[in-house]
Amino acid sequence: MITSIAHTTIYVLNQDSALDFYKNKLGFEVGDDMKVEGDFRWLTVHPKSNPQLQLVLAEPKEGPMFTKESAEKIRSLIEEGAFGAGVFETDDCQKTYQELEGKGVEFIQPPTEQLYGIEAMALDNSGNWFSLVERVNT
Incomplete structure (x- = not known):
């Protein structure tokens, strides 16, 4: 029986830059x-409070998972913000x-009240x- 998810992938354009971010x-x-x-570089990060959830920062490259063409398509979609x-x-x-805005993180929506928080x-x-979500009990 599956009990949790341990790793999930975020495709990035450059692993060193993504690691810094x-x-x-x-x-x-x-x-x-x-x-x-x-x-091939296996690079994972996790929130300090949740080391069980590893985010794989993966650069799409030609290799065992992708053809050259599919890697280029994924890179193009990343660049489009898809x-x-x-x-x-x-x-x-x-x-x-x-805090994050002060560190230079680009926001496309400021904190806004939603049904869930x-x-x-x-x-x-x-x-x-x-x-970025703050859950509010309703």
């Missing part, structure tokens, strides 16, 4: 950072928004959007 702007910690085979990195929860959306939307440095 997720570590130094969002405050995530590095889980794994290793060369596996050839130039992918979402997910929903990150916070205890205080306004405070986290101000307060949500801000931002972009990582590859163009992936993500939500």
Whole structure:
């Protein structure tokens, strides 16, 4: 029986730049950072409070998972901002928004009241959007 998800992938344009963003702007910690085979790099980060959830920062490249053409298509979609990195929860959306904005994180929506809580939307440095949500009990 499946009990949880351990890893999920965020496709990025450059792993070094993405690592800098997720570590130094969002405050995530590095889980794994290793060369596996050839130039394949297994790079994961996680929220400090949740090391069980590893985000794989993967560069789409020609190799065992992608043809050259499919890797180029995925890179093009990343550049268009077609992918979402997910929903990150916070205890205080306004405070986290101000902290991240002060670190240079680009927001496409400031904290806004929604049915489920307060949500801000931002972009990582590859163009992936993500939500920052403070759940409010209704």
